Amino acid sequence: MQLIEPDGIIYSGAEAALRALAHNAHGQWLLDWYEHSPIFASIAEKSYRFVADHRRFFSSLTRLAWGRHLEPPTHQVVRWLFLRSLGVIYLIAFVSLWVQIMGLVGSNGILPLN
Numbered sequence: 001m002q003l004i005e006p007d008g009i010i011y012s013g014a015e016a017a018l019r020a021l022a023h024n025a026h027g028q029w030l031l032d033w034y035e036h037s038p039i040f041a042s043i044a045e046k047s048y049r050f051v052a053d054h055r056r057f058f059s060s061l062t063r064l065a066w067g068r069h070l071e072p073p074t075h076q077v078v079r080w081l082f083l084r085s086l087g088v089i090y091l092i093a094f095v096s097l098w099v100q101i102m103g104l105v106g107s108n109g110i111l112p113l114n
Contacts, residue, residue, distance in 0.1 A: 001013065001020075001048075003015075003016035003017075013049070013052075014041075014048035015034060015041075017048065018031045018044065
């Protein structure tokens, strides 16, 4: 991986990946570790080199785990299930009220309306 910053500095390997992630506020800490810990930097570079040397194998693992199309996960199934479940709960509540309303409220109910 190669990263060319706007000022013309070129980075490669794990440092390029971590600098690219650091453009997001949540990824800055990894670059800080890389810059301030020689042990972390060495492990990151060796790990990056290992994955790069075995790219075909790791690509197969990725396809096996996530499928051919790597897209951010959506919550459509959960949203669909939640809304249907909420609808069923409301239906049960209103049917229950419909059955019990005459015993609860009315001239002969628990709360007389006299």
